[in-house]
Amino acid sequence: MTKLTLGPIPKQGTHVMIVGVGSYTHVPDGEDPRLVSGMGLTQLTSPPISAKALATWFLTRHRSDLAPLASVELLLSPSQSFDPPEGATVPIEPATVPIEPATMANIAQAFNGWYERCDSHTGNHAIFYFCGHGIEKGNLALLAEDFGANPNMLFANAFDFNLSHRAMYQNRAKLQFFIADACRSVPREVLDLLGFNPPALKDPVAQGQAPEDAPRLFATGPDDLAWGRSNQPTLFAEAFLRVLEGIGSRRAAGDRRWQVTTGRIGEATATVLAQMSLEEGTPRQQCRMSGDWTGRTAVHDLSEPPMVPVVVGCDPSSAADCATFELTKGSRSYRRDPEPGEWKIEVPADVYDLRASFSLSQYRPCSDEVWAEPPDGWEVTLAVGS
């Protein structure tokens, strides 16, 4: 399977499995279409792009003192090559990797290898991400590339997301974080007729143990769609990456590090998705957390403060057009000379002094204090009228 070999492999670390399914062989417009169009399944462009974006992020940006990146397992449909990105935090071999397609057999085999690696140490972090089609009927079935190959066993090439996660409880990894970036909606009349028995990727066994932290993150609510823009990452993937990058981080008491924890990821991703939906033409999508989890595990330690948005406007709004704005913190300084509109900038999280001066004398210079903190940053309207 397509395991990106990183070296040297740490004793305890983060093991990531990523699956992105965009092409479906037996769905309309596939190579061998066998399924009716009434199921609402189509070919997708976003999943492999989202999967690659997430893999790239882990290879180049992920950092964890307790669980450094140890392995990345990647499956993509359509099958394609993956050039390990520049700036990877760990050496990757080989330099160009042909990625295996996300058929059911490949997913099951990759899962087995990943499961064993996760099970190798109690301090491991296991992170599983799937992007593609999903069908929910009680549990969520995630569909492999060859879904529908056997019309007599429709769900043979799909797997039960919830029960696969539940089966992980036998695994020793302390964090078991499963993410489903998939629709949870199929026409109701079709759903009612479907025999629904997707297998889990591992048989769950009652074994009297549970991991320390086992959240599930669904990209969308039940009976709802997960959106993706054509040939771009899904909305969820975009939001999730921003959260990992730092929008979901917090600086805890007694700890100088900025950390993204499982307790913040769900809420922060929902916040970013809600902000994105304010852009014209972007649908509203609401992600959901579930599972058993404490929220106390740090998934990512930032090496520097996160970048957060700052928006500065004026009242009256036209005053911003002739304003010089300056944000300063010690020797750091950010400046905008007069130009139309509000000042929108991303700065490292910190507390800044904001000064505004104007080329027109009718507006009075003013200053304010800016607490630029994730996830929202800071938005201020300066009252500058005479």
Place this chain on the structure above:
Amino acid sequence: VSLVNPPDGGAADLDSSLGQPTATLRVRFKGWAGRAVGATALGEVTATDLRTVERFALYLDSQRTVTVVPGRYRITARLPSGEVLAERVTAVAGTETLVEFGPLPSPHEWLEFECFLGIADRAGSEGEPSGPALTDLPGTWLRIWRRRAGVWELTPRYGWQDQDNWTALYQVDPDESGILRFLQVGGLSIPWRLVALPPTPVPLSVLIRSSRLPTEANGGLAVKLTTWDRDAESLLRYEELGAMDSADAISSGFIEAEQRRLQVDLSEDALERAEEYARTKIVNPSRAAIGFYYLLRTMALERLHEWPNNFANWIGWLPDAAVIHASQVLRSSPIDLDLARRRLADAARLAPPVYTEGLRLLFEALHVLRADPGLTDRAQAEVGAALARVTPYAEACDWTEAITTFLGTHPEEPSLKLHLGIPEVGPIEFITVPT
């Protein structure tokens, strides 16, 4: 925000142990002194290096004092709605600085608690809510089912109601102990759905408005149910938001209070002391279930003690009690598989649980047990039968709600099919008139 200067003009307090000057922040959240009193927000004090120096449960209409090193701080109140209120203050040595939040704008005083939780639209206070008015959904109705001696019957609702064009709020008075109840809502364009009414000695509120995320299944109508246990409801909302970070910080007060209560009500000593009737009157089953689910979810198994077993024995009519005990057993080592199976079978027989978390735990545990090679053929058949009974509820369930909500025509008949119209059997109450 106001600064309170000491009478001597500002001499610094000295902390005798550290020799450091200190300052005091008094943080208060004002409300309208109505139903929302005691609702919980997360208070946070952040220093200028953006480290959180203090986190605490901030109760509506009460205050909290925090001692800090003099300096500049940002105080936030993170609401269960996800909204964050913030104030910036300078804490001066030897002085007390009052930081005051609220009252929250609310379209009506009767909606303050629901606005605080984020389930009612606040826009009414500043303009009209963005969603359609309730009158756009004609022929919407509600009715209440209750299970008495194993038989489901329709029952009138007792309690007040308030309504404007966008929101209706119905109070539902508590029923006698040991009764499981469901609210059913439907309409000419609203698929019939059932929502469990948590068994609690305090009243419940049912909020009805247009949905922020209309789907085929909800027909564009949201039904949000809350008990008047404000701190428990706040905790549920944080969990529903996925904000475990906030839930973790506010839970300690609720969990500790609940543990003290359970120590009295559900310990082995209490078993010897109390008659069954008295016990069922003492325990607030809904509140206890919320506490147990939180401890199970956060794997705080050592804090469960023997109470889930007693809870399941004493509140035997409540499916959640059996699920909670089975879940504890399944997380223990060694597992008593037979006991877990019996509890799950009990829960399935009484299904569905009142809380969605209970349905999730029940559904998954039955799947796990079904595959377990340690069970006899007969036991596996029993698990299979229990799973067959629970599966239709799981399929028809709205997993986004904290309280079990499913599509169906009757509490025993969950269904994926959408059923529209007005029932012929009452009593029913019309939320909007049929046209």
